[in-house]
Amino acid sequence: MFKLIKTENNARRGEFYTNRGLVQTPAFxxxxxxxxxxxxVSAKDLKDVGCQIMLSNTYHLHIRPGDEKVxxxxxxxxxxxxxxxxxxxxxxxxxxxxxxxxxxxxxxVIFASHIDGKRIFMGPEESMTIQSNLxxxxxxxxDECVENPAEYSYARExxxxxxxxxxxxxxxxxxxxxxxxxxxREQMLFGINQGCTYNDLRIEHMKQIADLDLDGYAIGxxxxxxxxxxxYDVIEHVExxxxxxxxxxxxxVGTPVNILNAVDRGxxxxxxxxxxxxxxxxxxxxxxxxxxxxxxxxxxxxAPIDDRCGCPACQRYSRAYIxxxxxxxxxxxxxxxxxxxxxxxxxxxxxxRKALDxxxxxxxxxxxxxxxxxxx
Amino acid sequence: MFKLIKTENNARRGEFYTNRGLVQTPAFxxxxxxxxxxxxVSAKDLKDVGCQIMLSNTYHLHIRPGDEKVxxxxxxxxxxxxxxxxxxxxxxxxxxxxxxxxxxxxxxVIFASHIDGKRIFMGPEESMTIQSNLxxxxxxxxDECVENPAEYSYARExxxxxxxxxxxxxxxxxxxxxxxxxxxREQMLFGINQGCTYNDLRIEHMKQIADLDLDGYAIGxxxxxxxxxxxYDVIEHVExxxxxxxxxxxxxVGTPVNILNAVDRGxxxxxxxxxxxxxxxxxxxxxxxxxxxxxxxxxxxxAPIDDRCGCPACQRYSRAYIxxxxxxxxxxxxxxxxxxxxxxxxxxxxxxRKALDxxxxxxxxxxxxxxxxxxx
Numbered sequence: 034m035f036k037l038i039k040t041e042n043n044a045r046r047g048e049f050y051t052n053r054g055l056v057q058t059p060a061f062x063x064x065x066x067x068x069x070x071x072x073x074v075s076a077k078d079l080k081d082v083g084c085q086i087m088l089s090n091t092y093h094l095h096i097r098p099g100d101e102k103v104x105x106x107x108x109x110x111x112x113x114x115x116x117x118x119x120x121x122x123x124x125x126x127x128x129x130x131x132x133x134x135x136x137x138x139x140x141x142v143i144f145a146s147h148i149d150g151k152r153i154f155m156g157p158e159e160s161m162t163i164q165s166n167l168x169x170x171x172x173x174x175x176d177e178c179v180e181n182p183a184e185y186s187y188a189r190e191x192x193x194x195x196x197x198x199x200x201x202x203x204x205x206x207x208x209x210x211x212x213x214x215x216x217x218r219e220q221m222l223f224g225i226n227q228g229c230t231y232n233d234l235r236i237e238h239m240k241q242i243a244d245l246d247l248d249g250y251a252i253g254x255x256x257x258x259x260x261x262x263x264x265y266d267v268i269e270h271v272e273x274x275x276x277x278x279x280x281x282x283x284x285x286v287g288t289p290v291n292i293l294n295a296v297d298r299g300x301x302x303x304x305x306x307x308x309x310x311x312x313x314x315x316x317x318x319x320x321x322x323x324x325x326x327x328x329x330x331x332x333x334x335x336a337p338i339d340d341r342c343g344c345p346a347c348q349r350y351s352r353a354y355i356x357x358x359x360x361x362x363x364x365x366x367x368x369x370x371x372x373x374x375x376x377x378x379x380x381x382x383x384x385x386r387k388a389l390d391x392x393x394x395x396x397x398x399x400x401x402x403x404x405x406x407x408x409x
Numbered sequence: 410m411f412k413l414i415k416t417e418n419n420a421r422r423g424e425f426y427t428n429r430g431l432v433q434t435p436a437f438x439x440x441x442x443x444x445x446x447x448x449x450v451s452a453k454d455l456k457d458v459g460c461q462i463m464l465s466n467t468y469h470l471h472i473r474p475g476d477e478k479v480x481x482x483x484x485x486x487x488x489x490x491x492x493x494x495x496x497x498x499x500x501x502x503x504x505x506x507x508x509x510x511x512x513x514x515x516x517x518v519i520f521a522s523h524i525d526g527k528r529i530f531m532g533p534e535e536s537m538t539i540q541s542n543l544x545x546x547x548x549x550x551x552d553e554c555v556e557n558p559a560e561y562s563y564a565r566e567x568x569x570x571x572x573x574x575x576x577x578x579x580x581x582x583x584x585x586x587x588x589x590x591x592x593x594r595e596q597m598l599f600g601i602n603q604g605c606t607y608n609d610l611r612i613e614h615m616k617q618i619a620d621l622d623l624d625g626y627a628i629g630x631x632x633x634x635x636x637x638x639x640x641y642d643v644i645e646h647v648e649x650x651x652x653x654x655x656x657x658x659x660x661x662v663g664t665p666v667n668i669l670n671a672v673d674r675g676x677x678x679x680x681x682x683x684x685x686x687x688x689x690x691x692x693x694x695x696x697x698x699x700x701x702x703x704x705x706x707x708x709x710x711x712a713p714i715d716d717r718c719g720c721p722a723c724q725r726y727s728r729a730y731i732x733x734x735x736x737x738x739x740x741x742x743x744x745x746x747x748x749x750x751x752x753x754x755x756x757x758x759x760x761x762r763k764a765l766d767x768x769x770x771x772x773x774x775x776x777x778x779x780x781x782x783x784x785x
Binding site for chain 1: 443444445446447448449450451452453469473474478481482483487488489490708709711725726727729730733734736737739740741742743744745
């Protein structure tokens, strides 16, 4: 259940209630692809970096260790020991981006596993069953992610199919939540808006899925290579047709500036691998701008990465030491940097919420955009 | 300063005083080669797994980031944030095992870096200067590690040179500790006994170095491929000639059973990469025997690795989850397993000390040897 607390123009301050606790929005989901954050970050660490909600990938967990194995272990919460909300994606995005030899029919998709080439079928019912086995707090609808740019006629056909798939997802989820053996019988379902960069398709599709009265709505198929301005334009067009009383999730986005701009356009929820992926290459977000810890000038710099940061790395370790660890290929380097960047993202969201609470989001956004553009 | 508290036959219970605190012996040093334990384990984590003393490698730190850089950062303690005792090896073992194109003279060794092939000279004075720059609590003498088996004549010649090198080490360390710019002006120096597997050479060399009245004595050049019984035999022969009032360190040893047997023969201090290296491959030490977490039978096993273990992994995570992480190549898997094995080693040493305190070391050793031989 989503409660809209207040707005500043289109920007929304809200609370999202789940059977694993409350999520203060706007919020960023920390990505634990295979049930763990890359870089040796544990469920315990996630609490230390201010994570409210974790995201795991259905496709990866279906292939390894297998969703039925996770169910035998009591579901993802018991398996990973993360006790807060977990959102699982539908597997659709990975099927369309990672797997090979895809064949799409009305029923679903046949594809080859990127691990061992094994042929796998996934349709709406399969995706719901897998996510039910994983026992996540929120399941995502199984959709087709069409590559940009796409032909209008194909984009339209795909959108209509994604709506039909969503109806099947909802029916299957209702059925699964009634079973006594289901891990989380209150599993929520979010629908996903598609339509490539065609605003009329986006709007038509959004109207269709809004009618299904789901627990939340996502905008999918963006941040896949299109210009940033196109992404913002799609959000601006589709947002007026998203239910006001439901949480809104922009999938796979993005940079801190992207997030500020999407909040500005009425989005509540985000996820992205950028903080952890950038961290592992030494690219850091700080309160003074972007930092590349590989730079020689840090080789004897005993200051923390960011003296205004409250992350476990900045509380104890120096730029010089962390830079050395990264250069020497020591896992500890990656771990500390991932903790730092995740803390930055979670803290940015907390600062956005505070600015909304204090009716100064626009000033905050302008200031942050200036800082975030700097390289230090 | 070493204080012998009590003995049980040759086994010794002692306390080793350093300017970074007390080490209860017998003790195991946790190996942080490049200033961090492999597997993403931090100085903070080392406290959690019961580490008393950390070991870092002079050769690795000299090459990267460079000992002068570490000195600029205030020494290894400030650099790594580990505030307990640190022992640095001399670089000798790595020069003789990792580097290529070695040329040994009376002065020292010219070799090529294993990173970039750069030609480097290291002799007793260079090794002391580097370790002084690192500012470790304990420096090790620069010695030649002769490969086993070696010709008797070469082994003898090398031993005599190692004694001459040790005299130069002591002189240089005395000089460095007088300098105001030195990081740790109370740096201690341990001598290293060599002599391959020739007991008469071992004894002759031990007598020579005992005369130099150093802060501790190590047995080097063992655990390099010779049969275990030969290693035990060398210790038995050389031990009577090791000063009673100095700490005794068996370098690079070993398995838990090796450690029990070396304690039995009068050794106080150990180091080995085995707990962390084995952990990264899923080979674990437990209170019921050796476990391979890769085994299929653990795929839905929600028990901890060892229900009698107090490590951070066993306190929270299941066999099934950790096994999955290792299979999926998630760093968190390696991290949790390294924490487990280090805790096991540190806890084994604590149990050895308790057994010595309670005059039941021999019973403890017999029981442990039975358990440690089991595969579960």
